[in-house]
Amino acid sequence: METIQQRFTVSFSYPVLFTTHLFDPSNPQLRLFFETFPGGDFRRKILFCVDAGVLTAYPELPLQAAEYFRSLPMEYIPEWVVLPGGEAAKNDPALFDAIVDAVDQFGIDRHSFVAAIGGGAVLDLVGYAAAVSHRGVKHIRIPTTVLSQNDSGVGVKNGINFRGKKNFLGTFAPPVAVFNDFAFLATLDDRDWRSGISEAIKVALIKDKVFFEWIEANAEALARREEAPMHYLIHRCAALHIDHIGGGDPFESGSARPLDFGHWAAHKLEYLTDFRIRHGEAVAIGIALDTYYSELSGRLTGDDAQRVIKVLLKLGFDLFHPALGEDDCAHLLNGLREFQEHLGGRLTITLLDAVGKGVEVHEMDDTLIRQSVNRLRSSHLAWA
Template identity: 65%
Template sequence: MQVLQQQFQVPFSYQVIFTKHLFDSSNKTLCDFISNFGQSNFRKRILFVIDKGVADAHPSLTTSIIDYFESNAIADLAPEILVLPGGEVCKNDPRFYEEVVRAIDEHRIDRHSFVAAIGGGAFLDMSGYAAAISHRGVKLIRIPTTVLSQNDSGVGVKNGVNYLGKKNFLGTFAPAVAVFNDVAFLATLEDRDWRSGIAEAIKVALIKDLAFFEWLEANVEAMNSRDEAAMVEQIYRCADLHMKHISGGDPFELGSARPLDFGHWAAHKLEYLTDFKIRHGEAVAIGIALDCVYSHLIGAISLADCERILAVIKGLGFDLYHPALAENDCQNLHKGLQEFQEHLGGHLTITLLKALGKGEEVHEMDFPTIQASVALLAKHA
């Protein structure tokens, strides 16, 4: 039997650059990036696609972009700036990503050119997918505009849209060439969205970084008063931990590596059980609370530690409980665990806590203990 062995590594690198007012004419961050990117003998074009929620909250954004590229001749700005709905709706209807693909074609964005996407996590997922499948991948610049996308999904390597009624059924792993975290976009967020993204920071701090958890604990008030410097610090540390998890593991999840999903099995189910009326981060906060109480009940962490965690979550303004958890004697919630197992390919892996700042993988969860955890949380409602 003749065999040819193929083997290679594909290198990826990108920066997450923290800035403020990215399109101010005096801000050279984007300008420097584009000028230095790739080879000078290729024409560079750039197409902007913007989340309608962001465009509405920042009415001068489009003009600023046009002015920026007029005063900095670094790339040919596509004459059309696409504004499309953000949020889950843009992932549910294929017409939106098809619209981005259409614009990529029409404005001749090739593999040496850029799609720059400005918006929340769902919008970046959708537009990133369009960029990834066009010409086998045009260069993507991500400009996340929410706490959640700046500290988590926006700095990662995934994209996707929903299909056949299934979340992220279509998608690819496709790192951006750069991510610009512009803190100015956070100023216009509702309190609920400002808060919601912090759940991912609690998550990653609890399983990876005690010092960061203690920092969060010390900065509850700063967060609640919308202190910008504290928020940037939180985003920076959270993004850093997420990025290290990706680069230190299996970035494209070719093996059995999984994302950082502490607190997420229950969160996913809760989003469905509440018809997505609660935000992802709000569901994650409850999911974390549940898995912390569970970790305590099986003796992995002390009551004092458990209460410290719940105090931070509650202090930030999150609910610790939702009645949907207890529905049908917790059977609905428990079904989420089975679905999570199915999603993982039949072999369950759940992260619990073994200490503050230390996660531990387990391969089963006890149903009566889940019920007891829900009952304990209900007292906090």
């Protein structure tokens, strides 16, 4: 019998918009998006899912949104789905069920929209629920943290944690739009303000030496919560992530995940601390660990390694946690195996050959990992 070969290409395109006070009646961005979005002849609805912490800080949001949508040709659902923020959003299957129930109850179909307002974990959860409801409801992301505005919120991945494994269930499903509203950053606590900067350091270290040098020069201003440098950092970091996603393997069909520099240890550390450490804080520790490993393995100079550590410290990151070294690093090393499994069986870790130059390796030496942990531990005692 003759073989029938199927082949087709699907093109994805979505804007990442930078603004302030998205629901202010004088702000046209959201209105222009819906007025120009294809398929306006269909009956369209919009359902909002919101991070509970955001709603506490901005209780007026639902009323503002309701007023904003009065002038738009679509049905606004006044009942918002409220979700806990942080990694807890991705650990409770009942929250996924609540979103799917709302999609069903309010008749949100594939011509309608589910909009998520919150940090990265809430965006991951809502994006996953939207992607699997009706095989794909249109999803809008409105990130509210530094971390989600410069990294996770502008990408194409969605997911929840399952069976004790981070992002075990998930999809590659691009949003139809991302709206980065800088006004939301004003109410972040210092930990969440700082946490997102680690992802900018990560992408600068592996892709853009000039950007890392800019972070070095502006570290103190960022630590003081100056708005202008943070706005630039978010925009530049988002641009680097978007360029990478669109430039090669957006759905990670291969094994490489170069944008996960510092993440293999970070993911495990989050679990080992019951998520008391925020993702960005864990990434900062993971960056420090892999920076020392890069030095100990002969790839990175000692001077460059210290530059990385100094920037992280200047920003206020704590670069060690006792869970790293528990049981002679057995739990941490198990995280490396889990990371390998998540990649499809072939280990691919990004290390540093120089500041601004990442390199992929497929083996990690357990002894050097332990030495890197011990170096972090001893350095931590000296920093304290």
